[in-house]
Amino acid sequence: MTAVTLVINPGSTSTKLALFASEDVRQEETIRHPQSELAAYENLLDQIDYRLSLVESFLTRCLSEDDQLNGIVARGGLLQAIPGGTYAVNETMLADLMASRYGLHACNLGAILADKLARKFDVPAYIVDPVVVDELNPLARYSGVKEFDRRSVGHALNQKAMARQACLDLDKKYEDSQVIVAHMGGGISIGAHSHGQMIDMVNGLDGEGPFTPERSGALPLFELADYILTNDMSMDQIKSWLVGNSGLMSYLGETDLRIVEENIQAGDQNAAQVVEAMSYQVAKSMVSLAAVVKGQVDGLVLTGGLAYSQAFTEAIKERIDWLAPVCIYPGEQEMEALYQGFMRVVNGQEKAKTYLHN
Ligand SMILES: Nc1ncnc2c1ncn2[C@@H]1O[C@H](COP(=O)(O)OP(=O)(O)OP(=O)(O)O)[C@@H](O)[C@H]1O
Numbered sequence: 001m002t003a004v005t006l007v008i009n010p011g012s013t014s015t016k017l018a019l020f021a022s023e024d025v026r027q028e029e030t031i032r033h034p035q036s037e038l039a040a041y042e043n044l045l046d047q048i049d050y051r052l053s054l055v056e057s058f059l060t061r062c063l064s065e066d067d068q069l070n071g072i073v074a075r076g077g078l079l080q081a082i083p084g085g086t087y088a089v090n091e092t093m094l095a096d097l098m099a100s101r102y103g104l105h106a107c108n109l110g111a112i113l114a115d116k117l118a119r120k121f122d123v124p125a126y127i128v129d130p131v132v133v134d135e136l137n138p139l140a141r142y143s144g145v146k147e148f149d150r151r152s153v154g155h156a157l158n159q160k161a162m163a164r165q166a167c168l169d170l171d172k173k174y175e176d177s178q179v180i181v182a183h184m185g186g187g188i189s190i191g192a193h194s195h196g197q198m199i200d201m202v203n204g205l206d207g208e209g210p211f212t213p214e215r216s217g218a219l220p221l222f223e224l225a226d227y228i229l230t231n232d233m234s235m236d237q238i239k240s241w242l243v244g245n246s247g248l249m250s251y252l253g254e255t256d257l258r259i260v261e262e263n264i265q266a267g268d269q270n271a272a273q274v275v276e277a278m279s280y281q282v283a284k285s286m287v288s289l290a291a292v293v294k295g296q297v298d299g300l301v302l303t304g305g306l307a308y309s310q311a312f313t314e315a316i317k318e319r320i321d322w323l324a325p326v327c328i329y330p331g332e333q334e335m336e337a338l339y340q341g342f343m344r345v346v347n348g349q350e351k352a353k354t355y356l357h358n
Protein backbone atom coordinates (compact mmCIF):
# COMPACT_ATOMS: atom_id res chain seq x y z
CA MET A 1 0.00 0.00 0.00
CA THR A 2 1.18 3.56 -0.75
CA ALA A 3 0.34 6.28 1.76
CA VAL A 4 -1.12 9.31 -0.02
CA THR A 5 -2.19 12.71 1.31
CA LEU A 6 -4.84 15.00 -0.15
CA VAL A 7 -4.12 18.76 -0.14
CA ILE A 8 -7.00 21.22 -0.66
CA ASN A 9 -6.54 24.94 -1.30
CA PRO A 10 -9.76 26.80 -2.08
CA GLY A 11 -9.44 30.29 -3.60
CA SER A 12 -12.02 32.82 -4.71
CA THR A 13 -11.81 31.74 -8.36
CA SER A 14 -10.25 28.28 -8.10
CA THR A 15 -9.82 25.14 -6.02
CA LYS A 16 -6.27 23.79 -6.11
CA LEU A 17 -5.92 20.09 -5.34
CA ALA A 18 -2.91 17.83 -4.98
CA LEU A 19 -2.17 14.27 -4.06
CA PHE A 20 1.23 13.71 -2.46
CA ALA A 21 2.90 10.30 -2.17
CA SER A 22 6.30 9.67 -0.58
CA GLU A 23 7.27 13.37 -0.35
CA ASP A 24 6.42 14.05 -4.01
CA VAL A 25 3.40 15.56 -5.64
CA ARG A 26 1.85 12.80 -7.71
CA GLN A 27 -1.09 14.69 -9.16
CA GLU A 28 -1.96 18.39 -9.07
CA GLU A 29 -4.95 20.19 -10.53
CA THR A 30 -6.30 23.72 -10.47
CA ILE A 31 -10.03 23.70 -11.01
CA ARG A 32 -11.16 27.15 -12.18
CA HIS A 33 -14.58 28.41 -11.13
CA PRO A 34 -15.77 30.89 -13.74
CA GLN A 35 -17.90 33.76 -12.41
CA SER A 36 -20.80 32.38 -14.47
CA GLU A 37 -20.71 29.16 -12.35
CA LEU A 38 -20.21 30.87 -8.98
CA ALA A 39 -23.02 33.33 -9.68
CA ALA A 40 -25.48 30.48 -9.01
CA TYR A 41 -24.47 30.54 -5.31
CA GLU A 42 -25.71 33.38 -3.20
CA ASN A 43 -22.94 33.11 -0.65
CA LEU A 44 -19.67 31.31 -0.12
CA LEU A 45 -21.03 28.57 2.15
CA ASP A 46 -23.57 27.63 -0.52
CA GLN A 47 -20.59 26.45 -2.60
CA ILE A 48 -19.68 23.62 -0.19
CA ASP A 49 -21.47 20.77 -2.02
CA TYR A 50 -20.36 22.04 -5.44
CA ARG A 51 -16.67 22.19 -4.44
CA LEU A 52 -16.94 18.91 -2.48
CA SER A 53 -18.17 17.05 -5.54
CA LEU A 54 -15.20 18.40 -7.53
CA VAL A 55 -12.74 17.19 -4.89
CA GLU A 56 -14.45 13.80 -4.74
CA SER A 57 -14.23 13.40 -8.47
CA PHE A 58 -10.51 14.34 -8.33
CA LEU A 59 -10.00 11.60 -5.74
CA THR A 60 -11.95 9.06 -7.78
CA ARG A 61 -9.75 9.83 -10.79
CA CYS A 62 -6.44 9.82 -8.93
CA LEU A 63 -6.64 7.24 -6.14
CA SER A 64 -5.60 3.75 -7.18
CA GLU A 65 -6.39 0.49 -5.40
CA ASP A 66 -2.86 0.41 -3.96
CA ASP A 67 -3.32 3.78 -2.29
CA GLN A 68 -4.14 4.35 1.32
CA LEU A 69 -5.26 7.92 2.16
CA ASN A 70 -3.45 8.88 5.38
CA GLY A 71 -4.84 12.37 5.91
CA ILE A 72 -6.21 15.58 4.44
CA VAL A 73 -4.63 18.99 4.84
CA ALA A 74 -6.25 22.25 3.77
CA ARG A 75 -5.56 25.96 3.63
CA GLY A 76 -6.89 27.59 6.80
CA GLY A 77 -9.36 30.44 6.78
CA LEU A 78 -10.48 33.46 8.80
CA LEU A 79 -10.41 32.19 12.39
CA GLN A 80 -9.51 33.76 15.69
CA ALA A 81 -5.93 35.11 15.56
CA ILE A 82 -3.60 32.18 16.38
CA PRO A 83 0.13 31.34 16.32
CA GLY A 84 1.54 29.58 13.27
CA GLY A 85 1.55 25.78 13.05
CA THR A 86 -0.47 22.73 12.06
CA TYR A 87 -3.94 22.56 13.62
CA ALA A 88 -6.29 19.57 13.79
CA VAL A 89 -9.69 20.49 12.34
CA ASN A 90 -12.14 20.47 15.26
CA GLU A 91 -15.72 21.42 16.09
CA THR A 92 -14.81 24.88 17.44
CA MET A 93 -13.00 25.70 14.20
CA LEU A 94 -15.86 24.40 12.05
CA ALA A 95 -18.45 26.34 14.06
CA ASP A 96 -16.48 29.60 13.60
CA LEU A 97 -16.14 29.00 9.86
CA MET A 98 -19.79 28.03 9.36
CA ALA A 99 -20.83 31.19 11.23
CA SER A 100 -18.25 33.32 9.31
CA ARG A 101 -17.42 34.64 12.78
CA TYR A 102 -14.15 36.30 11.71
CA GLY A 103 -15.18 37.17 8.16
CA LEU A 104 -15.78 35.54 4.80
CA HIS A 105 -12.95 34.35 2.56
CA ALA A 106 -12.81 31.45 0.10
CA CYS A 107 -10.13 29.75 2.20
CA ASN A 108 -12.76 29.31 4.95
CA LEU A 109 -13.94 26.36 2.87
CA GLY A 110 -10.64 24.48 3.33
CA ALA A 111 -11.26 23.02 6.79
CA ILE A 112 -14.95 22.45 6.00
CA LEU A 113 -14.20 20.37 2.89
CA ALA A 114 -11.32 18.56 4.63
CA ASP A 115 -13.58 17.62 7.53
CA LYS A 116 -16.30 16.19 5.27
CA LEU A 117 -13.82 14.00 3.41
CA ALA A 118 -11.92 13.03 6.57
CA ARG A 119 -15.16 11.66 8.04
CA LYS A 120 -15.87 9.72 4.85
CA PHE A 121 -12.38 8.17 4.69
CA ASP A 122 -11.86 8.00 8.47
CA VAL A 123 -8.56 9.89 8.38
CA PRO A 124 -7.35 13.02 10.23
CA ALA A 125 -7.82 16.54 8.82
CA TYR A 126 -5.54 19.53 9.43
CA ILE A 127 -4.96 23.12 8.43
CA VAL A 128 -1.51 24.76 8.37
CA ASP A 129 -0.53 28.41 8.99
CA PRO A 130 -3.96 29.90 8.22
CA VAL A 131 -4.36 33.46 6.94
CA VAL A 132 -4.90 34.69 10.51
CA VAL A 133 -1.50 33.60 11.88
CA ASP A 134 -0.74 36.37 14.32
CA GLU A 135 2.85 37.10 15.30
CA LEU A 136 2.42 40.89 15.45
CA ASN A 137 4.56 42.90 17.83
CA PRO A 138 2.56 44.89 20.39
CA LEU A 139 3.20 48.23 18.64
CA ALA A 140 1.78 46.87 15.36
CA ARG A 141 -1.62 46.33 16.98
CA TYR A 142 -2.45 50.01 17.45
CA SER A 143 -5.04 51.08 14.87
CA GLY A 144 -5.30 54.70 15.96
CA VAL A 145 -8.62 54.39 17.79
CA LYS A 146 -9.17 52.63 21.11
CA GLU A 147 -12.32 50.88 19.87
CA PHE A 148 -10.47 48.31 17.72
CA ASP A 149 -6.98 46.94 17.01
CA ARG A 150 -5.25 46.13 13.74
CA ARG A 151 -5.18 42.39 12.98
CA SER A 152 -2.80 40.20 11.02
CA VAL A 153 -4.46 38.72 7.93
CA GLY A 154 -2.20 37.68 5.09
CA HIS A 155 -0.83 34.93 2.88
CA ALA A 156 1.09 33.47 5.85
CA LEU A 157 1.72 30.08 4.28
CA ASN A 158 3.29 31.36 1.08
CA GLN A 159 4.98 34.35 2.71
CA LYS A 160 6.81 32.06 5.16
CA ALA A 161 7.71 29.52 2.46
CA MET A 162 9.11 32.24 0.17
CA ALA A 163 10.88 34.06 3.00
CA ARG A 164 12.66 30.79 3.82
CA GLN A 165 13.52 30.34 0.13
CA ALA A 166 14.94 33.87 -0.05
CA CYS A 167 17.06 33.27 3.04
CA LEU A 168 18.36 30.07 1.48
CA ASP A 169 19.21 31.93 -1.74
CA LEU A 170 20.85 34.77 0.22
CA ASP A 171 22.83 32.27 2.28
CA LYS A 172 21.10 33.24 5.50
CA LYS A 173 18.96 31.50 8.10
CA TYR A 174 15.27 32.51 8.23
CA GLU A 175 15.34 32.49 12.04
CA ASP A 176 18.27 34.95 12.07
CA SER A 177 17.10 37.27 9.27
CA GLN A 178 14.80 40.21 8.57
CA VAL A 179 12.92 39.95 5.30
CA ILE A 180 9.99 41.89 3.81
CA VAL A 181 7.67 39.74 1.69
CA ALA A 182 4.96 41.00 -0.68
CA HIS A 183 2.50 38.28 -1.73
CA MET A 184 0.72 39.75 -4.73
CA GLY A 185 -2.33 37.82 -5.97
CA GLY A 186 -5.99 38.79 -6.20
CA GLY A 187 -5.28 40.30 -2.76
CA ILE A 188 -1.93 41.65 -1.61
CA SER A 189 -0.41 41.19 1.85
CA ILE A 190 3.04 42.40 2.89
CA GLY A 191 4.79 40.97 5.93
CA ALA A 192 7.81 42.08 7.95
CA HIS A 193 9.51 38.81 8.91
CA SER A 194 11.94 39.23 11.77
CA HIS A 195 13.81 36.24 13.21
CA GLY A 196 11.13 33.77 12.07
CA GLN A 197 8.10 35.85 13.11
CA MET A 198 5.76 38.02 11.00
CA ILE A 199 5.95 40.98 13.36
CA ASP A 200 3.91 43.35 11.17
CA MET A 201 1.56 42.78 8.25
CA VAL A 202 0.10 45.16 5.70
CA ASN A 203 -3.39 43.63 5.65
CA GLY A 204 -5.12 44.35 2.36
CA LEU A 205 -8.26 42.42 3.29
CA ASP A 206 -8.96 44.97 6.03
CA GLY A 207 -8.23 47.92 3.77
CA GLU A 208 -4.54 48.57 4.33
CA GLY A 209 -1.71 49.17 1.89
CA PRO A 210 -1.78 49.04 -1.92
CA PHE A 211 -4.81 48.51 -4.10
CA THR A 212 -4.79 45.06 -5.70
CA PRO A 213 -6.53 43.38 -8.66
CA GLU A 214 -9.68 43.05 -6.48
CA ARG A 215 -9.23 45.10 -3.31
CA SER A 216 -9.18 48.83 -2.58
CA GLY A 217 -6.26 49.00 -0.14
CA ALA A 218 -6.17 52.12 2.05
CA LEU A 219 -8.78 54.79 1.22
CA PRO A 220 -9.41 58.43 2.20
CA LEU A 221 -11.59 58.02 5.33
CA PHE A 222 -14.07 60.86 5.05
CA GLU A 223 -14.78 60.32 1.35
CA LEU A 224 -15.37 56.66 2.15
CA ALA A 225 -17.75 57.38 5.02
CA ASP A 226 -19.62 59.95 2.94
CA TYR A 227 -19.96 57.56 -0.03
CA ILE A 228 -21.31 54.75 2.18
CA LEU A 229 -23.83 57.01 3.93
CA THR A 230 -24.95 58.71 0.72
CA ASN A 231 -25.52 55.36 -0.99
CA ASP A 232 -27.11 53.79 2.10
CA MET A 233 -24.88 50.70 1.73
CA SER A 234 -25.25 47.50 3.80
CA MET A 235 -22.20 45.80 5.33
CA ASP A 236 -22.41 43.02 2.68
CA GLN A 237 -22.43 45.64 -0.09
CA ILE A 238 -19.46 47.45 1.44
CA LYS A 239 -17.45 44.23 1.70
CA SER A 240 -18.21 43.06 -1.79
CA TRP A 241 -17.30 46.52 -3.19
CA LEU A 242 -14.02 46.99 -1.27
CA VAL A 243 -12.82 43.37 -1.27
CA GLY A 244 -13.99 42.08 -4.65
CA ASN A 245 -14.77 45.02 -6.94
CA SER A 246 -12.08 47.61 -6.24
CA GLY A 247 -8.48 48.10 -7.38
CA LEU A 248 -7.89 47.00 -10.99
CA MET A 249 -11.52 45.85 -11.18
CA SER A 250 -12.74 49.33 -10.28
CA TYR A 251 -10.37 51.26 -12.53
CA LEU A 252 -10.25 48.88 -15.50
CA GLY A 253 -13.16 46.42 -15.12
CA GLU A 254 -10.70 43.51 -15.12
CA THR A 255 -8.79 41.59 -12.40
CA ASP A 256 -6.56 39.54 -14.71
CA LEU A 257 -3.23 41.33 -15.11
CA ARG A 258 -2.48 39.26 -18.23
CA ILE A 259 -5.47 40.77 -20.02
CA VAL A 260 -4.62 44.24 -18.70
CA GLU A 261 -1.07 43.88 -20.04
CA GLU A 262 -2.42 42.88 -23.46
CA ASN A 263 -4.44 46.08 -23.45
CA ILE A 264 -1.35 48.06 -22.47
CA GLN A 265 0.55 46.46 -25.37
CA ALA A 266 -2.29 47.57 -27.62
CA GLY A 267 -1.77 51.18 -26.49
CA ASP A 268 -4.07 51.62 -23.47
CA GLN A 269 -2.28 54.48 -21.65
CA ASN A 270 -4.80 54.64 -18.81
CA ALA A 271 -4.27 50.93 -18.00
CA ALA A 272 -0.50 51.49 -18.04
CA GLN A 273 -0.81 54.26 -15.47
CA VAL A 274 -3.17 52.27 -13.21
CA VAL A 275 -0.74 49.31 -13.15
CA GLU A 276 2.15 51.68 -12.48
CA ALA A 277 0.16 53.15 -9.57
CA MET A 278 -0.35 49.64 -8.15
CA SER A 279 3.42 48.95 -8.35
CA TYR A 280 4.10 52.38 -6.77
CA GLN A 281 1.79 51.57 -3.85
CA VAL A 282 3.33 48.10 -3.33
CA ALA A 283 6.82 49.64 -3.25
CA LYS A 284 5.71 52.36 -0.83
CA SER A 285 4.20 49.78 1.58
CA MET A 286 7.23 47.49 1.40
CA VAL A 287 9.62 50.29 2.23
CA SER A 288 7.37 51.46 5.09
CA LEU A 289 7.98 48.09 6.77
CA ALA A 290 11.74 48.77 6.76
CA ALA A 291 11.03 51.16 9.64
CA VAL A 292 9.57 48.25 11.61
CA VAL A 293 12.96 46.47 11.52
CA LYS A 294 14.91 49.73 11.92
CA GLY A 295 16.30 49.53 8.41
CA GLN A 296 18.05 46.18 8.99
CA VAL A 297 16.58 44.43 5.94
CA ASP A 298 18.34 41.32 4.59
CA GLY A 299 16.06 40.77 1.63
CA LEU A 300 12.91 41.87 -0.19
CA VAL A 301 10.65 39.26 -1.76
CA LEU A 302 8.06 39.59 -4.54
CA THR A 303 5.79 36.57 -4.95
CA GLY A 304 2.23 35.52 -5.93
CA GLY A 305 0.56 35.48 -9.35
CA LEU A 306 1.36 39.12 -10.17
CA ALA A 307 5.07 38.34 -9.81
CA TYR A 308 4.85 36.42 -13.12
CA SER A 309 4.75 39.83 -14.78
CA GLN A 310 8.29 41.00 -15.39
CA ALA A 311 7.12 44.50 -16.20
CA PHE A 312 5.27 44.72 -12.89
CA THR A 313 8.10 43.33 -10.73
CA GLU A 314 10.66 45.57 -12.51
CA ALA A 315 8.52 48.63 -11.75
CA ILE A 316 8.51 47.71 -8.05
CA LYS A 317 12.16 46.70 -8.01
CA GLU A 318 13.41 50.03 -9.33
CA ARG A 319 11.76 51.78 -6.33
CA ILE A 320 13.00 49.36 -3.62
CA ASP A 321 16.28 47.78 -4.66
CA TRP A 322 18.33 50.50 -2.96
CA LEU A 323 17.17 48.97 0.34
CA ALA A 324 18.17 45.28 0.04
CA PRO A 325 18.51 42.47 -2.53
CA VAL A 326 15.21 41.72 -4.28
CA CYS A 327 14.19 38.06 -4.76
CA ILE A 328 11.37 37.30 -7.19
CA TYR A 329 9.44 34.01 -6.88
CA PRO A 330 6.37 34.01 -9.15
CA GLY A 331 3.34 32.00 -8.03
CA GLU A 332 3.06 30.29 -4.69
CA GLN A 333 4.26 27.21 -2.86
CA GLU A 334 1.15 26.73 -0.79
CA MET A 335 0.48 23.11 -1.74
CA GLU A 336 4.00 22.00 -0.77
CA ALA A 337 3.86 24.11 2.42
CA LEU A 338 0.56 22.48 3.43
CA TYR A 339 1.95 19.01 2.81
CA GLN A 340 5.15 19.80 4.74
CA GLY A 341 3.04 21.00 7.68
CA PHE A 342 1.12 17.72 7.62
CA MET A 343 4.32 15.64 7.42
CA ARG A 344 5.91 17.48 10.36
CA VAL A 345 3.03 16.15 12.47
CA VAL A 346 3.09 12.65 10.93
CA ASN A 347 6.86 12.39 11.49
CA GLY A 348 6.55 13.61 15.07
CA GLN A 349 8.63 16.77 14.46
CA GLU A 350 5.68 18.85 15.65
CA LYS A 351 2.57 18.17 17.69
CA ALA A 352 -0.71 19.17 16.04
CA LYS A 353 -2.14 22.22 17.81
CA THR A 354 -5.70 22.48 19.09
CA TYR A 355 -7.83 25.44 18.00
CA LEU A 356 -9.47 26.95 21.09
CA HIS A 357 -11.04 30.29 21.87
CA ASN A 358 -9.21 32.60 24.31
N1 LIG B 1 1.82 35.01 -16.28
C1 LIG B 1 1.22 36.04 -15.68
N2 LIG B 1 1.50 37.31 -16.04
C2 LIG B 1 0.90 38.36 -15.43
N3 LIG B 1 -0.01 38.22 -14.44
C3 LIG B 1 -0.33 36.99 -14.06
C4 LIG B 1 0.26 35.83 -14.64
N4 LIG B 1 -0.26 34.74 -14.02
C5 LIG B 1 -1.15 35.20 -13.10
N5 LIG B 1 -1.19 36.54 -13.11
C6 LIG B 1 -2.05 37.43 -12.32
O1 LIG B 1 -1.97 37.15 -10.93
C7 LIG B 1 -3.22 37.46 -10.33
C8 LIG B 1 -3.71 36.27 -9.56
O2 LIG B 1 -2.71 35.81 -8.70
P1 LIG B 1 -2.91 34.50 -7.83
O3 LIG B 1 -3.21 33.34 -8.70
O4 LIG B 1 -1.75 34.45 -6.87
O5 LIG B 1 -4.22 34.94 -7.02
P2 LIG B 1 -5.26 34.07 -6.22
O6 LIG B 1 -4.66 32.75 -5.84
O7 LIG B 1 -6.58 34.09 -6.92
O8 LIG B 1 -5.42 34.99 -4.94
P3 LIG B 1 -4.48 35.15 -3.69
O9 LIG B 1 -3.05 34.92 -4.17
O10 LIG B 1 -4.74 36.55 -3.25
O11 LIG B 1 -4.92 34.09 -2.70
C9 LIG B 1 -4.18 37.81 -11.45
O12 LIG B 1 -4.28 39.21 -11.60
C10 LIG B 1 -3.51 37.19 -12.65
O13 LIG B 1 -3.85 37.84 -13.84
Ligand SMILES: CCCC(=O)O
Pocket: 131, 153, 154, 155, 186, 187, 188, 189, 204, 205, 215
Ligand atom coordinates in the same frame (compact mmCIF):
# COMPACT_ATOMS: atom_id res chain seq x y z
C1 LIG C 1 -5.08 35.83 2.35
C2 LIG C 1 -5.79 36.98 2.97
C3 LIG C 1 -5.48 38.31 2.36
C4 LIG C 1 -6.31 38.62 1.15
O1 LIG C 1 -6.95 37.75 0.54
O2 LIG C 1 -6.32 39.80 0.79
